[in-house]
Amino acid sequence: PLVSGKLLFERANEFGFAVGAFNFNNMEFLKAILEAAQEEEAPVFLQTTESAIGYAGIEFLAGMVHAVKDSYKVPFALHLDHGRSVESVLLAIRYGYTSVMIDYSDKPYKENLEVTRKVVSLCSPLGISVEAELGRLVGREDEVESVEEVLVDPEQAKEFALGTGIDALAPAIGTAHGAFKFKGEPRLDFERLRRVKERTNLPLVLHGASGVYYEYVNEINMYGGELKGARGVPDDDVRRAIELGINKVNTDTDLRLAFISTLRRMMSEERRNVDPRKFLKPAMEEVKEVVKRRIRLYGSSGKA
Numbered sequence: 646p647l648v649s650g651k652l653l654f655e656r657a658n659e660f661g662f663a664v665g666a667f668n669f670n671n672m673e674f675l676k677a678i679l680e681a682a683q684e685e686e687a688p689v690f691l692q693t694t695e696s697a698i699g700y701a702g703i704e705f706l707a708g709m710v711h712a713v714k715d716s717y718k719v720p721f722a723l724h725l726d727h728g729r730s731v732e733s734v735l736l737a738i739r740y741g742y743t744s745v746m747i748d749y750s751d752k753p754y755k756e757n758l759e760v761t762r763k764v765v766s767l768c769s770p771l772g773i774s775v776e777a778e779l780g781r782l783v784g785r786e787d788e789v790e791s792v793e794e795v796l797v798d799p800e801q802a803k804e805f806a807l808g809t810g811i812d813a814l815a816p817a818i819g820t821a822h823g824a825f826k827f828k829g830e831p832r833l834d835f836e837r838l839r840r841v842k843e844r845t846n847l848p849l850v851l852h853g854a855s856g857v858y859y860e861y862v863n864e865i866n867m868y869g870g871e872l873k874g875a876r877g878v879p880d881d882d883v884r885r886a887i888e889l890g891i892n893k894v895n896t897d898t899d900l901r902l903a904f905i906s907t908l909r910r911m912m913s914e915e916r917r918n919v920d921p922r923k924f925l926k927p928a929m930e931e932v933k934e935v936v937k938r939r940i941r942l943y944g945s946s947g948k949a
């Protein structure tokens with residue numbers, strides 16, 4: 646059923662596992678995520694960015710989730726990923742989101758603190774969880790191009806948590822969104838993560854965590870794509886981050902790679918087919934498989 650994100654954050658923090666937070670912007674991805682969660686008996690966050698809302702319309706995205714709120718036995722939250730304004734959060738509240746992120750991490754600290762505090766005052770009385778971010782991921786953050794990386798300051802994180810009353814914090818520890826995450830070797834600042842957890846004891850969120858699996862990258866390149874130098878976060882680093890206190894892992898790129906690799910292969914093999922379902926069905930199946938793989942990696946199988 647559809648539940649508050651608070652429930653998912655608190656249980657994951659208590660038992661030391663992470664809940665998968667999977668991005669969707671259409672019916673195919675949404676269905677694949679929910680079926681994977683059901684089969685793994687795992688809680689999940691279903692999340693949409695503002696650009697997903699711009700693409701499909703919030704009434705479609707929220708409407709689909711509310712339509713199936715009692716159709717799956719696993720608990721799931723509907724989460725606004727990278728909300729950039731109070732207006733965006735208010736729209737999500739109006740459409741029955743049960744969790745929001747207010748991402749003011751590109752603004753001066755004081756502004757981030759004040760706007761986040763405001764969002765908490767709007768959401769907490771409604772039982773809606775609030776996630777905020779400290780530090781900056783390098784590369785694209787949904788629509789925002791942030792070029793210089795700023796890692797989270799653990800001392801500031803403690804003050805920020807106390808000063809805002811947030812339910813969860815996304816500390817920037819070296820990851821980046823998309824398929825090209827690291828120039829050199831992948832490296833997360835685990836010591837910094839450990840200190841943020843120690844000082845806040847909050848549920849923590851890992852952004853830019855996709856593994857960018859070689860089998861999908863290779864297949865995309867074989868069937869007309871050009872993903873040169875793509876690389877993600879190794880599974881062992883995700884496990885280590887969860888051991889150190891990550892309780893929600895955002896996963897968008899891995900679903901896209903699974904979908905697109907299957908779509909490209911099907912399109913080039915079935916050259917007489919014009920029924921989109923012949924291509925979308927296997928692509929959905931591949932998304933479901935990668936969601937199950939990530940749910941198992943996060944330790945959330947059987948935790949519904």
Ligand SMILES: O=C(COP(=O)(O)O)NO
Binds near residue numbers: 726727855856
């Ligand atoms: O952080 C993410 C997704 O990250 P990836 O691109 O690594 O899937 N969404 O908020």
Ligand SMILES: [Ca+2]
Binds near residue numbers: 749750778781782786
């Ligand atoms: Ca940010």
Ligand code: NA
Binds near residue numbers: 725746
């Ligand atoms: Na988020």
Ligand SMILES: [Zn+2]
Binds near residue numbers: 727822852853895
């Ligand atoms: Zn993110």
